[in-house]
Amino acid sequence: ADLLTSPILSWAPSTVLALQCLLSGSWRSDTGCRMVVSVLSKDGRFSGSYLPGPAAGNSEILTSPLEGSQQDARLVPHPTFSFIVHWQLRDSDTTRTTAFLGQCYTGTNGEETLHALWLLREAADSPAEDWKATRVGTSIFTRIK
């Protein structure tokens, strides 16, 4: 909020674009999950929650905490970001962690899109099981208005 009322920024029309692609807010993934990201700290860090969406139909996942950081959106048009989700699972002691690594793009209509690749590790019971511990995929997030 104080960003928007800052005297410097209110004088600079060119910063309107730069104020986009801040990860703060609510996002929906292409698999129907929701993500809520806190206000960013001065150095770009954030925390938040990853929630199963209505479309997911997967009640196994509970609301799970995430932490990450993003590159300064006032300095670059397509800031990169990274965050880690520690999954909270119903009826399971298995440790699952996902590392997301991505970049925010703004379309010609001003719509922000997060493009991310992720690695998901399910804790292996032994070194001999390590080879199959990691999945890979992509996620695309759009802002929930």
Next chain:
Amino acid sequence: ADLLTSPILSWAPSTVLALQCLLSGSWRSDTGCRMVVSVLSKDGRFSGSYLPGPAAGNSEILTSPLEGSQQDARLVPHPTFSFIVHWQLRDSDTTRTTAFLGQCYTGTNGEETLHALWLLREAADSPAEDWKATRVGTSIFTRIK
């Protein structure tokens, strides 16, 4: 140090194993880089540095900061961990970030090994370049005595 002198732990021989696989300390990767990890906070967070090693011969990379967390090493034999490195590059404004996701294993000789997969993103200039922004690989770290 206070862990080792704690009265509870000094009474419990079975915790000797559990005290391994704390990421704090110095590690060498299979590509000859070094990593120094801080003492872990109570909730498992750490910071540190990633350094090009003598074997790397790659002066492009400067000492780069890392941040991450690990699962409680006193509760599980092979704790998982994740950390993010924001690369500092000589003569380059390119933003490069690596997300490591892995697990610590202890050999029969007590030697700790970190097995990790990583994603490395080099910031894309535009959405059309996004498809080729991400590399993938594995790293194995052993503790530097």
Next chain:
Amino acid sequence: ADLLTSPILSWAPSTVLALQCLLSGSWRSDTGCRMVVSVLSKDGRFSGSYLPGPAAGNSEILTSPLEGSQQDARLVPHPTFSFIVHWQLRDSDTTRTTAFLGQCYTGTNGEETLHALWLLREAADSPAEDWKATRVGTSIFTRIK
């Protein structure tokens, strides 16, 4: 062939669905490239070409050969497939190869979609460069009518 002439199947309109998700034909990727796949052999093998599309604007890539195979589309609703593209590049001797691994899905409207993850290797000059040789990503293909 005997499937198609089987009395049971010839009476069953529901097998029309099963005949979908044969990879033969022309496809467009979400990055604007085109792919042309030959008629499949009896054991599911195919060859074809990968072409830069009009949307790609990347004249570096020339029409490149591909080879692969798919699981029997008449036996499963979402057959898996794999194929390899050996890239032909203008003004470059670099060897680049992509391995695609995916699955075909049919929407409620009958539209076929190919979901694939890929690894792209650019030949490393030496073992010391091997760690950065491989990129990862996803592609989605839809059939060109």
Next chain:
Amino acid sequence: ADLLTSPILSWAPSTVLALQCLLSGSWRSDTGCRMVVSVLSKDGRFSGSYLPGPAAGNSEILTSPLEGSQQDARLVPHPTFSFIVHWQLRDSDTTRTTAFLGQCYTGTNGEETLHALWLLREAADSPAEDWKATRVGTSIFTRIK
């Protein structure tokens, strides 16, 4: 065999190096599996088998067919290769396919090593399950004498 007895090659000591890194033969992976690769065809194609090794202790996997190709080992010192394994599993109808993409390196002692990244897809039952279908990892193979 006729390569080795070819008059041209027997006159040219410099080609001794070039004859290495042909994938034909038997290999052991760092996870204890064995791989047997056929003589390469003139255009670099090969077939073969992937076998669970004695160290694997995983009787779930049966000997599984593989097919692939490699870059001409007589033209480049570190030829790239790719191959696909269609897994044969005991007591399972699940379709699993792995795409390997890698490069062969020759050490100073003449020992050949294959460095590969792979994607392993387990067929998803529906598009909603597709996001978690793919695992990623690395394999290192050394030749069995």
